[in-house]
Structure formats: C-alpha cells, structure tokens
Amino acid sequence: MQAMRWDDLQFFLSLARTGLLAAAARQLEVDATTVGRRIRRLERELGGQTLFVQGRDGHVLTEAGRRLLRRVETIERETTAILGGDESSGEAIRGRLRISASEGFGTWLIASHLGDFAAAHRHLAIDLAANTGFLDPSRREADVAILLARPQRGPLITKKLTDYRLRLYAASAYLDARGPIGSSADLPAHPMVGYIPDLLYSPELNYLDEVRTGIEAQLRCSSINTQYQLIAAGAGIGVLPCFIGDRDPSLARVLPEIVITRSFWLVTHQDSRHLPRNALFVAWLSALVAQQRGRLLGETGDRPPPA
Known part of the structure; x- marks a missing residue:
C-alpha cells in the first residue's frame, strides 16, 4: 500500500x-x-x-x-x-457528488433549490441525473438516489424520504370549453394523458387504474414533464404530482376525491454513506423536503380550486 x-x-x-x-x-x-x-x-x-x-x-x-x-x-x-479545515462548516467538502432522481422530483424540487446548495459548497462538483429511469447506487452509478420504491436487495442504506400525492389536473381553459366533470364516469369522454405502459421505468407509475378501472390514456409519453406540457396546453386530463400541478395557476384539480399517494426513498451505498459530501447532501435534502412537505402533499394554500 x-x-x-x-x-x-x-x-x-x-x-x-x-x-x-x-x-x-x-x-x-x-x-x-x-x-x-x-x-x-x-x-x-x-x-x-x-x-x-x-x-x-x-x-x-x-x-x-x-x-x-x-x-x-x-x-x-x-x-x-x-x-x-473545519468539516462541520461545509467548507471542507470537495469532490464530485452524483445524484439520481425521478424526472419530476429532480426537476421541480431538487433543481429549483440546488443552486443554493452549490453556492454554499462551491468546492463540490454536482451531477444531477433527473430523467426517466434511475442510476443504481448498489453498482456505484450514483452516490445518492431518490427512488420510487424501496430496494429489496443490495448493499444499500435505505430510508423513507417522504410521501407525496398525485391528483387529476386539467387546464382551466380546457374545462371552460368542455364543461365540468362530475364523476370518474365522465372521464372516458375526455382524452387522458399518461405513461406508455411498456416503457414504465417503475411500477409505482402505473396508477390510472386507481383513477378508474380500465381507463387508458389516449396521449401517452414516457416523460412526466411532457405530460405536464400536454395537460397545460389543453390536450386532455392527466395525473400529476401535486408539487407539479399546483405550481401552475392555469391548471385546476379535477375530481378532488381522487387522491393517489406514493413515496420517495432515499438510498445510498452502505460503504459510502458516511462520505462527507453524501452526508451533507442527505441532510440538506431532508431539510428541503421538510420545508416543502405542504407542496409534496398538496396542502399548500396556493393550490387551484377543484373543477
């Protein structure tokens, strides 16, 4: 050695x-x-x-x-x-940190605040892989991963980060033109926006049956951000996380009794969980999630009215 x-x-x-x-x-x-x-x-x-x-x-x-x-x-x-020098101040943290997150969470939660984290730790280089799929921390593809399901195997340290909620959304202009939706029985008359079933990267994203049994999406894409764009453009009705749908004042909730709950899981490799950069990011993200819990659960006061 x-x-x-x-x-x-x-x-x-x-x-x-x-x-x-x-x-x-x-x-x-x-x-x-x-x-x-x-x-x-x-x-x-x-x-x-x-x-x-x-x-x-x-x-x-x-x-x-x-x-x-x-x-x-x-x-x-x-x-x-x-x-x-003083590691507790954060000034000591150096190296490259690679984070893997789902596209929606990575884009709408992490990316919105990551600049502040980077500015506070300017010696730390950061990779954010926010896309349709995950990097695998058990194979060292990522230092920290935020997953939609708890991994069942591998040399990993896993903890539940937070629950989050999803609801049906449509553009207010779409609803003004097509009229109100009174129950899930009305949904087949409307174009639905959703995922491509055989391209789902996680079974937790297969939730249309929880809206109405047997309902299928007419407009399908693999990206939640593209689904959001389709819904905002008035192309149809679709399920979005509340932390996306509630951010856009041009969208309205549809059928408020329909609420879908999912969870995010925080995962690191057991051999690297104590690395200063990993521990620092995990602490920062945990604090951010606590601060944003109202948005994640759709409980903020700025949400649009149901339609």
Whole structure:
C-alpha cells in the first residue's frame, strides 16, 4: 500500500463508483485506455490482485476490490478533513457528488433549490441525473438516489424520504370549453394523458387504474414533464404530482376525491454513506423536503380550486 500512488487510487475510486471505463474517463478527463492502464498498474502493485471483473453491464468489484474501496474511502474522508479545515462548516467538502432522481422530483424540487446548495459548497462538483429511469447506487452509478420504491436487495442504506400525492389536473381553459366533470364516469369522454405502459421505468407509475378501472390514456409519453406540457396546453386530463400541478395557476384539480399517494426513498451505498459530501447532501435534502412537505402533499394554500 505504501508504494501506491494516490492518483492511481483516484482512478480506482472513479471506476468503482461508475462501473464503466468510459464514464470514469469522462469524470477524470482522460481516455478510457488510460483508466484501464492505471487500474492494471494498481493491481500489479497490490501483488497481482484482481480488483474488477468485466460483467455484462460494466466493471464489477471483486471481494479484493470491495476491501480496497472501504480503505480508499476512509483515506478520502481523512484527506478531505485535512485539506478543508473545519468539516462541520461545509467548507471542507470537495469532490464530485452524483445524484439520481425521478424526472419530476429532480426537476421541480431538487433543481429549483440546488443552486443554493452549490453556492454554499462551491468546492463540490454536482451531477444531477433527473430523467426517466434511475442510476443504481448498489453498482456505484450514483452516490445518492431518490427512488420510487424501496430496494429489496443490495448493499444499500435505505430510508423513507417522504410521501407525496398525485391528483387529476386539467387546464382551466380546457374545462371552460368542455364543461365540468362530475364523476370518474365522465372521464372516458375526455382524452387522458399518461405513461406508455411498456416503457414504465417503475411500477409505482402505473396508477390510472386507481383513477378508474380500465381507463387508458389516449396521449401517452414516457416523460412526466411532457405530460405536464400536454395537460397545460389543453390536450386532455392527466395525473400529476401535486408539487407539479399546483405550481401552475392555469391548471385546476379535477375530481378532488381522487387522491393517489406514493413515496420517495432515499438510498445510498452502505460503504459510502458516511462520505462527507453524501452526508451533507442527505441532510440538506431532508431539510428541503421538510420545508416543502405542504407542496409534496398538496396542502399548500396556493393550490387551484377543484373543477
């Protein structure tokens, strides 16, 4: 261990967290060949130990690799504290933090406030993957993930972040033109907006049957932000999280007795949960969610009237 170069360990750390040579290379601003060469040199310096095996989805840590990762992350934490001074102030936090979140939560909750977090921790580089799908913290694709369901396996630390509610929404102009909707029996007469069933990235998004059994969407797309745009444009009626639908004063709730509840789960890898940047973000996000709980549950005073 004494003969090893710290920068070789940085290459190891990046590949362990991304699982892909190309992704590690982008993170380190080198080419993939260089990453592979540095990993092989590190393995030689460790007496020929194999740190990774090539799997179908990328590079997977061996048992020797997992042991080294625990030691390297300990070194990383200690180095951060030494270089940064008072860690409790947040000024010590350095490195790159990768966050994975659903498109809606990432866009409408995290992105709306992430600038403040970044400004308070200017030595921290942040990746926000907010899209239709999740990065897997068990494979080190993300440092922190906000998921729609609790993972059932993997070396993960999981806790419930918050419940959130979804309701039916339509543009007020659409309702003015088409008339009020008195019950769910009226819905088949209207174009419904929803997900493409075979492209759902989480079964928790399959909720139209909770609105009315057997109802199908006429306008389907894989993106919740695109669904919001369709509803706001008056294309039809659809289900949106309250933290999206209630933000737009041009939208009105439809059939207020229909309320769907889902949950967000906060997930980190068990070996990296104590990294200062991870712990800092988790604390910040938990505080943000507590502050925004009214929006998440659709209980804010600025919500539109039901139609």
